[in-house]
Amino acid sequence: MSGLLSVDADRLLADLTTLGGFGRNGAGGVDRASFSAADLAARAWLTASCVKAGLRVEVDGIGNLVVSSPSLEEGIADRAPVWTGSHIDAVPNGGMYDGPLGSLAAIECLRRLHEEHVALERPVRAIVYVDEEGNYAHLLGSSALTRGFVADELQELRGRDGDRFADTFAAAGGDLQAAAAVRLTPGSVHASVELHIEQGPVLEREGVDVGVVSGIVSIGGGTVRFMGRADHAGTTPMDARKDAVLAAADFITRLPALVPRAGAASVVTTGIVRARPGGSNVVAEEAEVVVDFRHPATEKARQLEELISAAALDVARERELQVNLDWEPLVPAAPMHQTVRNAIRESAAALGCSTRDIPSGAGHDSQNLATIAPTGMIFVPSVDGRSHSPSELTRDRDVVHGADVLLGTLLRLAAAQPAAATQDSH
Numbered sequence: 001m002s003g004l005l006s007v008d009a010d011r012l013l014a015d016l017t018t019l020g021g022f023g024r025n026g027a028g029g030v031d032r033a034s035f036s037a038a039d040l041a042a043r044a045w046l047t048a049s050c051v052k053a054g055l056r057v058e059v060d061g062i063g064n065l066v067v068s069s070p071s072l073e074e075g076i077a078d079r080a081p082v083w084t085g086s087h088i089d090a091v092p093n094g095g096m097y098d099g100p101l102g103s104l105a106a107i108e109c110l111r112r113l114h115e116e117h118v119a120l121e122r123p124v125r126a127i128v129y130v131d132e133e134g135n136y137a138h139l140l141g142s143s144a145l146t147r148g149f150v151a152d153e154l155q156e157l158r159g160r161d162g163d164r165f166a167d168t169f170a171a172a173g174g175d176l177q178a179a180a181a182v183r184l185t186p187g188s189v190h191a192s193v194e195l196h197i198e199q200g201p202v203l204e205r206e207g208v209d210v211g212v213v214s215g216i217v218s219i220g221g222g223t224v225r226f227m228g229r230a231d232h233a234g235t236t237p238m239d240a241r242k243d244a245v246l247a248a249a250d251f252i253t254r255l256p257a258l259v260p261r262a263g264a265a266s267v268v269t270t271g272i273v274r275a276r277p278g279g280s281n282v283v284a285e286e287a288e289v290v291v292d293f294r295h296p297a298t299e300k301a302r303q304l305e306e307l308i309s310a311a312a313l314d315v316a317r318e319r320e321l322q323v324n325l326d327w328e329p330l331v332p333a334a335p336m337h338q339t340v341r342n343a344i345r346e347s348a349a350a351l352g353c354s355t356r357d358i359p360s361g362a363g364h365d366s367q368n369l370a371t372i373a374p375t376g377m378i379f380v381p382s383v384d385g386r387s388h389s390p391s392e393l394t395r396d397r398d399v400v401h402g403a404d405v406l407l408g409t410l411l412r413l414a415a416a417q418p419a420a421a422t423q424d425s426h
């Protein structure tokens with residue numbers, strides 16, 4: 001890969017280690033919810049290291065960090081920029097790669113372009129999206145940019161700990177009116193690309209270096225509530241009960257055989273089950289199952305919702321109790337743009353990295369960006385497919401591969417002659 005511009009691998013790996021120390025807990029995981037003390041300290045560190053490198057950091061109205069190179073933007077600052085970035089907030093007891101990899105690699109790429117005074121046709125900017133993991137709202141920062149919030153909606157938001165977003169945001173220097181005004185117009189971003197860990201086992205299992213994300217899945221879900229009858233656990237014969245928990249269990253165990261009917265890529269998860277009144281000696285009157293289902297195609301996700309609804313109604317009829325279905329609006333699938341996917345493939349090929357197309361089963365800020373700009377994502381392998389856990393790990397070589405592929409992709413999207421100058425020399 002001589003002749004190709006590459007990232008400073010040691011600097012990037014050191015940055016990952018440093019960022020992973022903010023919010024590190026006794027279990028080896030990372031607690032860094034958005035706007036927590038650890039998150040604010042991490043943002044301050046990140047800002048200082050960008051400024052030290054000669055970059056400019058701006059905070060937009062909702063709290064996204066926008067990093068740019070003033071010298072590279074001379075004469076081109078008014079052109080629609082290429083965006084790259086991810087998030088640095090974490091789920092409770094999360095890992096140190098989900099988000100930080102794409103954020104730090106974006107900044108490292110910009111730092112290298114800045115150091116080498118690379119002539120660009122349009123600006124490259126690194127973005128750190130606020131609250132991707134949804135302490136207050138899933139994909140908060142990118143949702144504010146792409147669909148916008150009204151101030152009243154932001155007033156309603158509460159954090160996992162029950163705090164009001166408005167209070168926490170104000171304490172951090174934020175202003176709700178400014179937050180409601182950050183919405184971007186389509187066309188204001190030329191293209192967007194995000195590097196992220198796969199968070200699944202496919203790339204590692206197949207020995208592939210880089211995943212070219214084909215699209216982000218459609219996500220649906222909601223609550224299925226079975227309503228039976230509370231009875232005495234000792235005196236009510238088994239055949240005289242309307243046990244809501246048994247209905248819920250029956251419903252849950254039907255799902256794995258049912259959902260493939262909407263296609264092999266269907267997944268369904270029932271991670272929360274609640275019983276009421278919740279006594280060991282009381283037949284449960286109510287049982288609630290929170291359902292999450294996903295498919296790469298929106299239409300198939302809609303079909304999943306119908307199949308799951310039908311199963312719940314079947315169970316209720318067979319067991320002679322009531323059921324209530326409360327589905328959230330379906331989040332549509334976000335296909336990634338061919339132009340960006342091609343740029344990723346070319347960049348990987350120039351580096352000798354193997355690629356495959358892969359759907360993203362997880363939600364990302366890129367699904368929002370895809371609604372206003374050509375968008376793509378680069379995945380690198382997760383060891384054992386683990387994520388959202390202290391076991392989350394991406395090997396150093398894959399971190400560096402991913403960052404170098406990102407850099408080549410940015411050059412292709414932002415340079416006048418995509419990569420010609422760099423490829424000829426190798």
Ligand SMILES: [Zn+2]
Binds near residue numbers: 087098099132196
């Ligand atoms: Zn993430």
